Amino acid sequence: MESAPWESELTLAMKAEFGDSVLEFSTHRGQEFVVAKADSAIAILEYLKYEADYDYLVDVTAVHWPKRAGEEFDLVYILYSFARNHRLRVKTRIADGYKPQTSVTVHLTANWLEREVFDMFGIEFAGHPDPRRILMPDEWKGHPLRKDYSIVQMDDAWVKENLGIESGH
Amino acid sequence: MPETFLDSTELILNMGPQHPSTHGVLRVILKLDGEKVTGTDCVIGYLHRGVEKIGENRTYVMFAPYVDRMDYVAAVSNGLGYCLAIEKLLGVEAPPRAQAVRVILTELNRIASHLFWLGTHALDIGATTPVMYCLREREEVLKIFEAYCGARLTTHAFRIGGLQYETYDGFEQQCLAFCDAFPARVDDYEALLTGNRIWIDRLKGVGILNADDCKAYGVTGPMLRAAGVKWDIRKALPYSGYEKYDFEIPVGYNGDTYDRYIVRMQEMRQSARIVRQAVQSLPEGPIMAKVPKVIKPAPGEVYVSIEAPKGELGYYVVSDGTINPYRLRVRPPSFVNLQSLDKMAKGALIADVVAIIGTIDIVLGEVDR
Structure with a gap:
């Protein structure tokens, strides 16, 4: 329509x-x-x-x-x-x-x-x-709702540094 | 005596994210002068799951259960808003029987949500008794949900185009029995709280947000009505046949925490009235409209909102003609209402901040999405 x-x-x-x-x-x-x-x-x-x-x-x-x-x-x-x-x-x-x-x-x-x-x-x-x-942490890289940001994408460096884990993908 | 003797320096106090009275993972950074709050800064996002991004990567049908996990104490309302938005995008309408059952379950959910709010809010203020009664009545509502669709909280009760399940045997009687018993229960809560000296002292004149401020901050729901604005989407822009039911919109005058309490108490009584009318006039007929197996709306966009227990819950959906939403924006009432915390808390005491956070009635699952 x-x-x-x-x-x-x-x-x-x-x-x-x-x-x-x-x-x-x-x-x-x-x-x-x-x-x-x-x-x-x-x-x-x-x-x-x-x-x-x-x-x-x-x-x-x-x-x-x-x-x-x-x-x-x-x-x-x-x-x-x-x-x-x-x-x-x-x-x-x-x-x-x-x-x-x-x-x-x-x-x-x-x-x-x-x-x-x-x-x-x-x-x-x-x-x-x-x-x-x-909503995202201040130091996060990237803007999640852009179409070029994949659903499994993550700021691996941030996750590793702040949560102490590998991001798992 | 040094000049700075009575002068106090600004103190920064961190409240949350793990604090019992922030109702979840909300962190508020308070700027204090003594015990007086001079400013607040909310840090949110701890519960961010990227629901809108998930929506773009799921089909319309697959996304429906996700909305239950936003405002998880009012999952039925979330589901109703989502189904109405997609139905609007498709240009279909649920059949009358489905609409009436939707109204019954949604209003029961409003009662459950307000009861949970009342119990926890009273607990924050220091009244430990009401929460036991509130959860007892809420249990009755959850039993109806469980008997209807098998789930108590994240119900996924509705489908795009109507309902998946017909009502069970004894549904009407169980709803009516609840409506019969419930007004006296509200009287009991009011006997505990409404005229209680401590309750009044803690709530009256605390966290005032007048009608102009409410509109400027986009605050809706019981908070707006407590400021004296008689506005409810169920009356202003009726959906699901709300225009057929006879009910009042309770309003307050001062826009303070006490008025918001009164408004929510009255709303529970009105919701019970609506449930009774809807059960008594429940039409026969089909429960599902003609909806294609694969939902593929024509390109276009709609914004549909409903009166959720917390305020205006809106869905802005953009379709590009494929089976996935191109953009699925949720306009959460908790998120927008929480923004007014700074305005309300300025000049208040720390203990008042607890009352004010409680009175906004936030659910962090919805704030952070």
Whole structure:
């Protein structure tokens, strides 16, 4: 099932506000999402929070598409509006190595969520107040949720040094 | 007298990862001024098993039992969220009978999860009696799970598209008997705690998180409702036929630890109400929708979330048209709620930190995944 174009009062207002920065308004299986240019993501999150009541950032996550040259990652912000009772996803496509602006300035909850995205995908957020790993050990090499990181791969040196065992593969 | 006599230097105290009141392997680094907390730093990940990575390397069906091992005191809820997400991706819906059985088991699981929370939380505060009663009632729920699917904790009770097992003989009676007995049991717990002077002193005004803070930190579930926000996904965006049942959303006012206790107590009563209604109106019919043997959703992505006992539990699933999920993100309520610990603990005492960690109701299996 292909996603269909989505049009509503909100999309018209956003088109007027952001013009070409928003690439796509779509709906798939009854769920709406917006695809935007990477550098306008924070402006859009701010607009959605203060002008359209999307005041709850549910989740920040990423998807790795290594074969998509020049835009290897989808960065996904899931938003919810208590006033509208509506969920909305904002997606940006970014290149490997691109450093997106942090969204902690808009939503405090992004702090840990972006740390997890960095930990798992190696996407660094510019201006993040606490840019450390969160689930993996600080000295760990590699970012496990990238597609080029095999499921049996491990930071053997770290395991040996800190746990005193061979990693077993 | 030297000027620094009453001045104290900052003391760093390490709490956990093996500490009885952190409910698992949570390590909190406390910055202290005397006994007052001036900052916290949570170190998590000790229980990280790479569940999302495993998801990408298993088929949709094979991954289902893994979700039970995240929030292992509410495994049924995890399974429901996962099944709903994949069903949404496939565009199928479970038949009415399956939905009703799902609601019964999920609400019983909410009661079990809240009972476990209540017992351990009270134990943290120093009330050693309630945990015995709580586990006694929880046992009744686990017996129903065991009779239904053979497992008590990691149940894997649901399948994508419905249920694998029909209910057993006596299922309805056993559920109703539980619903009959349970409200009086909650009265008993409340008699022990709600008006207890020590309990009130330890909880009132501790760990306040108001509605604006909750929204900023993405905090959901009983914590959000205790701050006075009447929001519950079962009502806001109903799934599995919750719109058919008559129940209230309990809310608090102050957003403190005591209000969260009250909200969870009320939620248990409401869950028992839902179970009773669902059992009494349990429809006949098939328990499995038409789902292909090999689950291969068309390319696309969905985000589906449910009201788990701890808050909003979401699954963001991306399909590339193969038999494995291309990306399977779990949005865990415990992880997001735990982030607000720093805000709540600042200015509190060490003993309050124990109460605050308890009141968030975290399960480390879900925080670390």
